[in-house]
Structures are given as C-alpha cells and as structure tokens.
Amino acid sequence: xxxxxxxxxxxxxxxxxxxxxxxxxxxxxxxxxxxxxxxxxxxxxxxxxxxxxxxxxxxxxxxxxxxxxxxxxxxxxxxxxxxxxxxxxxxxxxxxxxxxxxxxxxxxxxxxxxxxxxxxxxxxxxxxxxxxxxxxxxxxxxxxxxxxxxxxxxxxxxxxxxxxxxxxxxxxxxxxxxxxxxxxxxxxxxxxxxxxxxxxxxxxxxxxxxxxxxxxxxxxxxxxxxxxxxxxxxxxxxxxxxxxxxxxxxxxxxxxxxxxxxxxxxxxxxxxxxxxxxxxxxxxxxxxxxxxxxxxxxxxxxxxxxxxxxxxxxxxxxxxxxxxxxxxxxxxxxxxxxxxxxxxxxxxxxxxxxxxxxxxxxxxxxxxxxxxxxxxxx
Ligand code: PLP
Numbered sequence: 001x002x003x004x005x006x007x008x009x010x011x012x013x014x015x016x017x018x019x020x021x022x023x024x025x026x027x028x029x030x031x032x033x034x035x036x037x038x039x040x041x042x043x044x045x046x047x048x049x050x051x052x053x054x055x056x057x058x059x060x061x062x063x064x065x066x067x068x069x070x071x072x073x074x075x076x077x078x079x080x081x082x083x084x085x086x087x088x089x090x091x092x093x094x095x096x097x098x099x100x101x102x103x104x105x106x107x108x109x110x111x112x113x114x115x116x117x118x119x120x121x122x123x124x125x126x127x128x129x130x131x132x133x134x135x136x137x138x139x140x141x142x143x144x145x146x147x148x149x150x151x152x153x154x155x156x157x158x159x160x161x162x163x164x165x166x167x168x169x170x171x172x173x174x175x176x177x178x179x180x181x182x183x184x185x186x187x188x189x190x191x192x193x194x195x196x197x198x199x200x201x202x203x204x205x206x207x208x209x210x211x212x213x214x215x216x217x218x219x220x221x222x223x224x225x226x227x228x229x230x231x232x233x234x235x236x237x238x239x240x241x242x243x244x245x246x247x248x249x250x251x252x253x254x255x256x257x258x259x260x261x262x263x264x265x266x267x268x269x270x271x272x273x274x275x276x277x278x279x280x281x282x283x284x285x286x287x288x289x290x291x292x293x294x295x296x297x298x299x300x301x302x303x304x305x306x307x308x309x310x311x312x313x314x315x316x317x318x319x320x321x322x323x324x325x326x327x328x329x330x331x332x333x334x335x336x337x338x339x340x341x342x343x344x345x346x347x348x349x350x351x352x353x354x355x356x357x358x359x360x361x362x363x364x365x366x367x368x369x370x371x372x373x374x375x376x377x378x
Contacts, residue, residue: 003317006363010204010356011153011181011296012321016247017206017357023250024208027243035240036229045242052249059256060198061189062215068232069245072212073180073201075225077104077147079214079236080176080197083222084145085112094118094142098130098159099339101149104199105178106335109147118142124339127289128157135164143173150179150198151186154336154352155288156296158186165194174220180204180212184255185262185293196220202248205255206357211244262357266294272361273297273353276368282375285346287337295355300337300346304375309351312374318367321352 007015026044033042035049054064070076085095097109099121109119120138122130130148146168151158165175176197182188183198184205190198197220202211216222228237255262277284277299287298301309306322313320322334337350353367 005317006319006359006366008318008320008353008355008359008363008367010359011156011293011352011354013203013209014206014356015358016208017251017254019254020202020207020247020251024243024247027246031242035242036231045240048242048246049240052245055249055253056213059188059252060183060200060215061191063218065233066190066215066218068214068216068236069240070212070214070236071210071241072203073102073178073199074104076180076199076201076212076214077102077176077178078108079222079225080199081105081108081145081147082112083225084174084176084197085115085117086223087221088144090116092116092118092142093144094120094140095145095147096120096122096135096138096143097147098122098124098149100124100128100152100154100157100336101147102153102178102180105147105149122148124157126340126342128152128155128287128336128340129289130159130164132160132163132167136167139167139171139173143171145174145176147176147178149181150177150188150193151182151293151296152288152336153181153296154334155298155340156181156293156354157289158182158291158293161193161195165196169194181293181296184252185295187259190215190217197222202244202251205251207248207251208244211241211248213248263294265357266355266359269355269359269361269364270294270297273355273364273368276365280368280372282368282372284349285342287340287342287350295359296352297354298337298350298352300342301349301351301371301375302346304349306348306350309349309371309374313367313370316370318370320367321354322350 035045053067057064168175174196177195178199180201183200196217198215203209224235226237283302
C-alpha cells in the first residue's frame with residue numbers, strides 16, 4: 001500500500017487549484033497566440049489578460065490599471081525596490097526595510113547598498129513585529145522607500161502595515177509591502193492598507209509557479225527593469241504568460257470568494273495542532289505573534305535540530321520545512337529566527353508547519369505524534 005503523504009509546507013508552495021488548471025488549459029493549447037499580434041485570432045488571449053487583470057484588481061481593492069504582471073514574488077519585490085531607487089541615481093538616498101524580510105527584498109536592498117544607497121534594516125520584537133517607534137526613528141529626509149512585509153513566511157507574523165504606511169505617508173515616503181504570503185490567505189484592500197506597492201505570487205495561493213503581480217498605485221512612478229517591447233504599459237517588457245495570468249486570476253478569485261471558509265478551516269487545524277502540542281511531552285515554544293497567518297506555525301523544540309526533524313518526518317511521508325524554502329540549503333539558523341532572539345537551545349530545533357486547503361485536523365495531530373516519537377527516540 002502506498003505510504004500516506006502529509007503535505008504541510010504550503011508556505012513554500014501550493015498545489016495548482018482545479019479552477020486554475022481549467023482556466024489555463026485553452027491557453028496552453030488552442031489559444032496559443034501571442035496577445036500582441038494584430039490578427040483577430042489573438043483577440044481571445046488579449047481579452048483574457050485584461051479580464052484577469054480586472055479580476056485580480058477587484059480581489060485586492062485596486063484599479064485594473066494598477067496591476068502589472070510579473071514572473072513572481074521575487075521579480076515583484078526587485079521591481080518595487082530597485083524600480084523606485086533607480087529614480088534617484090547617484091544620490092545618497094535611504095531605503096528602510098526589516099531584518100526579517102524574504103531574501104528577494106533583502107538581496108535587492110544589499111544590491112542597492114553596493115551601488116551606494118543607504119539601507120536601514122529594522123529589528124523586530126520577539127514576536128517578529130516592527131514597532132512604530134523603531135520605524136519613526138529610522139526615517140530621515142533621505143528616505144525614498146519603505147519595504148516591510150505584510151506577513152512573514154517563516155513565522156506567519158502579520159505586521160502593522162496600515163499604521164506603518166500612514167507614518168511613511170505623513171513624511172511623503174512611498175510604502176511597499178511584500179504580501180506574497182498574505183494574498184489569497186487574508187483579506188486585503190490596498191486602499192485600506194494605504195500601500196503604494198504590493199507584491200504577490202501565484203503559486204502561494206493555488207496558481208501556477210513563475211507568475212505574480214505587482215500592484216502599483218496610480219501616480220506612483222517606477223523605473224522599468226526589463227527593456228524590450230511595450231507590454232504592461234511599456235514598464236515590463238516580454239510576451240505575456242497568458243496561461244499563467246489567467247491561472248493566477250482564477251486561483252485568486254476562487255480563494256477570495258471562499259476566504260472566510262478557508263480561514264475557518266485553517267484555524268480549526270491550527271487549534272488542533274496546538275492542542276496536540278499541549279498534550280504532548282514535547283518541550284517547545286511557538287514563534288510569532290498572535291496576529292498571524294492562520295495556516296503557518298513555527299515551533300522551536302528544545303535540544304534538537306530542525307534539520308534532523310525534517311528528515312525523520314520525511315521518512316514517514318510528512319513534509320514540513322525548517323525555515324523558508326529558499327533557505328533550505330543553508331544549515332545555519334535562518335535570519336528570521338536569529339532576529340527573534342530565541343534561546344539557542346530552542347532555536348536550533350525550529351520547524352515550520354504550514355497547512356492548506358487539503359490539510360486536515362488528523363494531519364495536524366499525526367505531525368505532533370510523529371514529532372513526539374522522534375524526540376523520545378533521540
Ligand atoms: N516573498 C516572500 C515573503 C516569500 O515567501 C517568497 C517565496 O517564498 C517570495 C517573496 C518569492 O516569491 P516567488 O517564489 O514567487 O519568487
């Protein structure tokens with residue numbers, strides 16, 4: 001009999017939803033046309049792109065023309081940060097970000113630092129929250145952009161973006177948020193949040209990999225990073241990934257229309273996971289803030305190694321992460337766990353469990369039981 005696999009790594013990626021698959025199918029086959037061509041047969045692809053743009057805009061409270069298609073969260077983050085910075089060449093300008101951002105943000109910032117820009121990496125408290133006071137102190141007359149993530153990919157903490165963006169705007173500074181882990185999982189209204197730039201990635205909410213979007217508030221100017229044709233208002237050149245675009249829109253519409261059911265489902269699983277942990281013999285701590293993504297839980301187990309737990313669970317068909325997937329080749333503590341100042345005897349034993357649509361309470365309980373057995377056997 002085939003071994004039952006428990007997939008609990010939805011923060012790394014999610015399976016392609018059936019809505020996305022169905023929507024993509026025609027554009028992988030019969031409607032293969034390049035949307036930029038002039039003949040009538042390409043009309044279907046052109047229309048599909050614009051319909052998808054409107055659907056995505058509606059899901060986050062944006063205007064259709066504020067949505068730009070990209071190749072994913074990494075490109076969106078790079079574009080928001082470098083595209084803003086490149087408007088101020090050869091000037092000693094400052095960017096403010098946090099210590100717990102994804103590497104797509106951190107490495108975009110370090111790239112700019114090498115070019116002469118100043119970057120302030122704000123510390124977080126033990127729950128991973130950027131405080132308003134710390135943020136206010138970092139602001140200067142040279143600040144040209146703030147980039148703070150909406151929800152952290154390792155610990156699930158949701159940052160107080162509305163408050164931080166409002167402070168940035170009082171100082172006439174644009175605000176970018178990496179919402180890759182949040183879009184499709186929590187309710188998002190860009191006007192309500194008050195952000196100027198927002199990054200998203202399709203494969204985190206049931207869409208295809210290599211597809212994402214950047215919300216650019218009307219009036220917010222960005223330099224283009226890709227030179228070429230006139231696609232995306234001549235700001236992001238390259239023939240559109242039509243299937244990817246319609247797949248992303250279908251997945252987001254599906255997730256957004258069932259958001260409260262989705263949240264309820266994940267909260268129930270989360271509660272079962274925590275209840276099972278409380279009843280277990282494990283010596284653990286839960287990382288992150290109370291206001292967090294419902295499906296993502298980071299725990300640190302005393303006197304063990306996250307790497308060892310991951311491999312032992314894998315042998316049992318349970319798939320989890322130690323930190324973010326992009327860090328999986330690194331063996332040292334992730335920068336996020338380091339920034340939380342977790343006592344070292346716990347920090348080394350950190351794992352991330354992230355549930356999704358097809359997860360169940362049984363999965364959550366089975367993971368805790370497996371962890372308990374592994375730790376007893378060590
Ligand atoms: N930002 C965050 C918070 C992420 O979690 C990820 C992916 O894990 C990215 C950016 C990069 O997104 P993508 O995989 O679409 O390039």
